[in-house]
Amino acid sequence: MLHNIKDNYITSVNNYIKNFDDKSFRKLAGKDFKSWPDPLEETWRLSRLGSLSRKKIEPISLDAQEPIMSKLNVVGSNTIKFINGAFRKDMSSNLPKGVSLIELNESESVTFLSKIKNSNLKNHPSANASLSCTPSIVKLSVDKNAKIEELLEIHFEGGVESSSVHPVLFVELNENSSLSIIERFNHTGSLIMPLQLIEIKDYASLNSIKVFDDSHESYNLAAHCIIMSHKSLLNSFSLIKGSQFTRSETHAYLNGTNAKLNLNGVYISGNKQHHDLTTAIYHNVEECISKQIVRGVLGGESTGVFQGKVKVAPNAQKTDGQQMSKAILISDKASANAKPELEIYADDVVCAHGATVGELDDDQLFYLNSRGISKDKARLILIKAFLLDIISESVEETLHDFIFNEAQSALSSILKNEIEEFV
Amino acid sequence: MSLLEIKNACLKLDNKNILNGVSLSINSGEVHAIMGPNGSGKSTLSYMLSGRDGYELESGEILLDGQSLSDMSADERARSGLFLAFQYPVELPGVGAMSFLREAVNSRRKFIGQEEFDHLAFVKEARKEASKMFVKDEMLKRAVNVGFSGGEKKKFEILQMAMLKPKVSILDETDSGLDVDALKIVSDGVNAQRSDDNAIVVITHYQRLLDYIVPDFVHILSEGVIIKSGGPELALEVEKNGYAGMINAA
Numbered sequence: 001m002l003h004n005i006k007d008n009y010i011t012s013v014n015n016y017i018k019n020f021d022d023k024s025f026r027k028l029a030g031k032d033f034k035s036w037p038d039p040l041e042e043t044w045r046l047s048r049l050g051s052l053s054r055k056k057i058e059p060i061s062l063d064a065q066e067p068i069m070s071k072l073n074v075v076g077s078n079t080i081k082f083i084n085g086a087f088r089k090d091m092s093s094n095l096p097k098g099v100s101l102i103e104l105n106e107s108e109s110v111t112f113l114s115k116i117k118n119s120n121l122k123n124h125p126s127a128n129a130s131l132s133c134t135p136s137i138v139k140l141s142v143d144k145n146a147k148i149e150e151l152l153e154i155h156f157e158g159g160v161e162s163s164s165v166h167p168v169l170f171v172e173l174n175e176n177s178s179l180s181i182i183e184r185f186n187h188t189g190s191l192i193m194p195l196q197l198i199e200i201k202d203y204a205s206l207n208s209i210k211v212f213d214d215s216h217e218s219y220n221l222a223a224h225c226i227i228m229s230h231k232s233l234l235n236s237f238s239l240i241k242g243s244q245f246t247r248s249e250t251h252a253y254l255n256g257t258n259a260k261l262n263l264n265g266v267y268i269s270g271n272k273q274h275h276d277l278t279t280a281i282y283h284n285v286e287e288c289i290s291k292q293i294v295r296g297v298l299g300g301e302s303t304g305v306f307q308g309k310v311k312v313a314p315n316a317q318k319t320d321g322q323q324m325s326k327a328i329l330i331s332d333k334a335s336a337n338a339k340p341e342l343e344i345y346a347d348d349v350v351c352a353h354g355a356t357v358g359e360l361d362d363d364q365l366f367y368l369n370s371r372g373i374s375k376d377k378a379r380l381i382l383i384k385a386f387l388l389d390i391i392s393e394s395v396e397e398t399l400h401d402f403i404f405n406e407a408q409s410a411l412s413s414i415l416k417n418e419i420e421e422f423v
Numbered sequence: 424m425s426l427l428e429i430k431n432a433c434l435k436l437d438n439k440n441i442l443n444g445v446s447l448s449i450n451s452g453e454v455h456a457i458m459g460p461n462g463s464g465k466s467t468l469s470y471m472l473s474g475r476d477g478y479e480l481e482s483g484e485i486l487l488d489g490q491s492l493s494d495m496s497a498d499e500r501a502r503s504g505l506f507l508a509f510q511y512p513v514e515l516p517g518v519g520a521m522s523f524l525r526e527a528v529n530s531r532r533k534f535i536g537q538e539e540f541d542h543l544a545f546v547k548e549a550r551k552e553a554s555k556m557f558v559k560d561e562m563l564k565r566a567v568n569v570g571f572s573g574g575e576k577k578k579f580e581i582l583q584m585a586m587l588k589p590k591v592s593i594l595d596e597t598d599s600g601l602d603v604d605a606l607k608i609v610s611d612g613v614n615a616q617r618s619d620d621n622a623i624v625v626i627t628h629y630q631r632l633l634d635y636i637v638p639d640f641v642h643i644l645s646e647g648v649i650i651k652s653g654g655p656e657l658a659l660e661v662e663k664n665g666y667a668g669m670i671n672a673a
Contacts, residue, residue: 366497370497370498370507371583374530378498382518385517386517388517
């Protein structure tokens with residue numbers, strides 16, 4: 001029999017949970033972990049895990065060696081650290097008033113598990129593997145009516161070769177609260193399987209930025225479940241730049257009227273990187289708004305995927321769902337796939353989607369050239385402009401420079417190969 | 424010596440002859456107008472001169488200040504002192520007008536061995552030139568041509584011309600989309616650039632623009648050749664009798 005992750009990894013996960021009590025949430029999760037995504041499954045067709053399946057990977061042991069600390073420049077006021085998937089209170093700063101961070105006990109973990117199991121993440125490998133193997137489920141909660149001014153920064157770091165890490169985070173915004181967080185994924189391991197549940201209660205609002213910048217040999221299979229209530233707001237922006245393979249999958253449930261979701265993302269891919277933003281937005285009640293803008297810049301032999309589904313339930317009248325994805329290919333060998341999908345069962349809705357994959361615009365390039373700006377420089381100017389637009393729109397002003405610099409560093413490394421006189 | 428010399432320029436697009444032997448000699452200090460009906464090859468001529476990909480000469484030669492342009496790309500030609508004011512200036516979302524201008528001006532200055540502007544010095548210079556063109560500061564903070572009115576776009580073209588100080592400027596239908604007031608501002612801007620060291624080629628359908636930018640010479644382009652050349656009076660003749668009579672006579 002061939003040894004591959006499908007067999008080995010599931011066996012490793014099952015071995016890992018043997019030591020736990022039969023009633024443990026880990027065992028409940030582990031019993032559902034029977035198969036690995038098959039390339040024939042529609043949602044994994046464009047992001048195949050073939051090369052991952054050739055690696056031998058085991059869940060990271062809790063006494064794994066701590067990595068040398070990264071030199072992430074902190075932009076937030078408070079830092080929360082997850083190392084090797086485990087929350088490290090000793091390395092995290094104190095939290096502002098109104099915010100609490102706890103590790104869930106057994107019964108709370110079972111409740112958490114049932115919420116994930118009730119969502120369409122139930123068969124996601126990160127849901128099953130991470131609920132089985134996480135050191136603990138960590139809950140970040142904002143009190144009712146608390147408006148947190150400080151930016152919370154969460155670092156996910158660590159990782160060991162041939163190991164998988166399993167940070168599981170529950171973000172809960174109670175009624176009428178607000179919070180801004182920036183999460184940064186900077187692992188060095190083989191397989192990163194972050195699992196998150198984000199619950200935004202009535203009138204609460206969350207600004208969320210995620211930067212995926214794991215090391216070049218890593219696979220990141222992030223899975224997010226978002227549940228939104230009446231008049232809640234989520235502004236979410238993801239930048240995917242690192243890793244060999246990152247797929248960020250998000251399922252957002254708009255369960256309260258007048259909820260508003262902005263789910264934007266940028267991926268910058270080079271060499272043989274594969275980046276995937278997969279989203280599903282479920283308009284379950286009336287008068288909710290969801291907007292999505294996704295942009296990709298692809299060089300080298302990289303591939304990009306955007307899969308976006310918007311499902312409007314029969315009673316979700318007056319839904320406004322917009323989705324637009326654009327990818328620019330700057331090398332002949334790069335490719336991008338976009339699969340927007342609308343499933344509408346209500347009759348009074350405004351929904352639109354569009355997807356383009358192309359090269360830079362000839363007229364714009366010529367206009368710049370005709371002003372003495374070289375071809376390479378002109379391409380660079382247009383690529384930056386392509387991203388600057390969406391970054392300014394999606395990110396709070398105080399973080400523009402930070403995100404733009406993060407994007408710029410990724411662009412520099414992919415453009416070096418494409419543009420001779422890169423500046 | 425001519426500042427711009429076009430020798431027997433022939434060009435095909437999609438296997439169709441568009442320019443069929445255009446010859447023109449333009450000296451320093453001169454303003455030439457090229458007039459012609461739709462489809463006569465006016466815009467092709469401007470793209471060919473500025474070096475757009477796909478508009479390479481089939482035969483013939485162009486010399487800018489004695490130097491052949493044949494092997495030079497559009498950006499090299501621009502840095503060497505050729506400027507094209509677009510009929511339809513292109514929008515560049517996300518590219519700030521000020522940084523675009525600075526990039527362009529510094530490319531040219533570097534090429535001709537002048538010191539590049541630093542940010543502050545450039546902003547000062549740009550504002551000074553902009554105010555002459557009645558271009559508001561606020562416009563320079565926007566993305567290039569995005570949300571500009573027709574008049575603003577053309578003013579911005581001429582502002583670029585003023586700042587780049589080209590040897591030869593080609594103004595392609597600069598009057599299109601302008602109301603009378605904007606036409607006057609734009610024309611004044613162009614006239615302010617006229618000097619003994621440069622030359623201007625005005626490409627236009629109508630005589631109207633030539634009331635404001637008075638040319639030294641007028642050429643009539645038809646089916647890719649210059650069929651008649653003369654002084655400003657030629658433009659008046661076109662205005663009076665149309666192109667048809669002139670083309671038939673040729």
